[in-house]
Amino acid sequence: MKTLTPKAEDIERRWWLVDATGVPLGRLASHVAGILRGKHNPFYTPHLDTGDHVVVINASKVLLTGRKADQKTYFRHSGYMGGEKHIPFRRMFAKSPERVVELAVKGMLPKNALGRRMKDKLRVYAGAEHPHQGQNPQPLVLKR
Secondary structure, X not given: OOXXXXXXXXXXXXXXXXXXXXXXXXXXXXXXXXXXXOOOOOOOOOOOOOOOEEEEEOHHHOEOOOOHHHHOEEEEEOXXXXXXXXXXXXXHHXXXXXXXXXXXXXXXXXXXXXXXXXXXXXXEOOOOOOOOHHHOOEEEXXXX
């Protein structure tokens, strides 16, 4: 018995459309990360990019439960002494809700070149409009 490894030409990439309205951020990110990795496919292989493309709309309507909206911060460092930046969630969300969703999904992907390639298949939009109608994305219903 042999283990089959899918070749690049065998992988058929589909497009999914996810509406983030009223969905908690962590649940949204974990579902989207699983689709980007390809864990929903029967031929999932951890060392290959077998995932699909995901378009997330209405990122400005995503939820955080509990007191996370007041307590959560995003950390950056410039590389210089004392160059720490702590950005509160509310300020980051008001400025760019797309970035909040992208960072949540990025944190659930592998931290290597394969994970960076998977992240390139994610498109996030704050509103309901997106320019990917030509790809005919299938709606993906998330459990709330």
